[in-house]
Amino acid sequence: MKLFSISVLFKGATSSKPNLLKAAYDLSSFSFFQRSSVQEFMAFTCSLIVERSASGSRSSVKEKDYMCHTYIRDDGLSVVVVADSEYPQRVAFSLIDKVLDEFTRLIDSSFWGTRSPDTIHYTGLDPYLAKYQNPREADALTKVQAEVEETKVILHNTMESLLQRGEKLDDLVARSEQLGDTSKAFYKTARKHNSCCKMM
């Protein structure tokens, strides 16, 4: 499960071509010579998708082995996340929401239509990219779900061992009962020897 890139674009109401505001790429899985071309390709794909998607919509586009998850907000700000096909869609969309919120908070909306990646000072994309490489840990919902299910499995095992314990306890009861009976017989024999047959 890998995340390849996160890019923030702005699609103005008037302009047809979306404006790339900021992008972060993780191309470590590609060979060195392919990297630049892959990056170009991804940037182009993102912008194309944003151009063709309606405003206020979420979509996931499948492309070879990659999935591009997109969300275009009503005000035109959009984020595209390129991931492999195994990456859970829900986590990708929650990542998109987070990035959108933070970006909106930090960068003023007036810059969206005009600026370019070099002029916008936003460094939050790379840490997000790194963090969400492992979706299970990053997304709170997935983590809680996994932990709760693990707990359930552990509890089931506990129940089973408790049942076994019950069986062993029953066994112990039987044996201790036997012990008691044997010791009682022993006691009686000893007492019998003591009372009668003195000269034995």
Next chain:
Amino acid sequence: MNTRRRHGPRSNEEGVYLGPSQTQAHLQQQQHAPADAPLPYAPPPADFGSGSCRDRTTEFQSVCRSLQSRQNGLQPSKPAHSPVRQHSDFTLYAKRIGRNLSNTFAKLEKLTMLAKSKSLFDDKATEIDELTHIVKQDINHLNKQIAQLQELVRSRGRQNGRHQQTHSNTVVVSLQSKLAAMSNDFKSVLEVRTENLKEQHNRREQFSQAPSQYNPNSAHNFNAGNSLLIQDESKQPGDVSINMDFRASQQMQLINEQNSYIQSRADTMQDIETTIVELGSIFQQLAHMVKEQEETVQRIDAHVDETSFNIEAAHTEILKYFQSVSSNRWLMIKIFLVLIIFFIVFTVFLA
């Protein structure tokens, strides 16, 4: 005396063993108790729903008879009538619960078989879901019924004798433990089912993605006769735009999910919530089972105490025996010495 004797077996028929020394006093109580209680109490009939209880009433009666005859010597007791199957409310209710329990067990078995079948296309999903729903409802219903039964037992607490009360409690506890075992089985079946669903989903995805991947290929070859291989697309973005368009529109039709994000979040939350609730119930069951096993531990403790006491006593006995044996020898030696001295004195006197 004769009247009391005659009533002896009848009290046994009612399934309550009264120690021989207490027969007289308890008989009075027993005479009054049935008058108050709606019907005399009878041991659970042999067709107790789950079929795991055996009816040992006749053995019980014969043991009681033999003990009584041993106690009271020569007076033969009347042969017992066949036990009068007078069902009190309690036994009727318990029988009904037992029958429901066995029915639900059967349904659960069927569900297990269905859930274990792993065919890819012959998935009886609706059947399984229905059955799951039915079994869940049954389990809840049984739970409520057992709780009602327990309350009934408690409310009758003052009217019944001590033994009847313990018996009722035992019956309720055994029903509860059976229900607990069944709900555990049910949960494991559900887990198996979820795993199978996941596997099926994965397999379906594999099978259904392959054709969609081939589509662009074939369309591609049909398209512009340019010999673009899919791997080279990245180097020629201009040409890619045409192919991407084709592919993108195709795929977008397949995978355009607008609301499903929100839906999936809601689903996940619900799943987590259900799991946590289940966890809570599992914890409760755990505590319950530990409490039940506590009684067993106490029994073991009692047995071991008894054993150690017996062994101590036997040890003392043997010590005493040993002393007596050794001291006997001393005594014998002394007697012999005295005899020998006498002998010597005798011979000295004579000689």
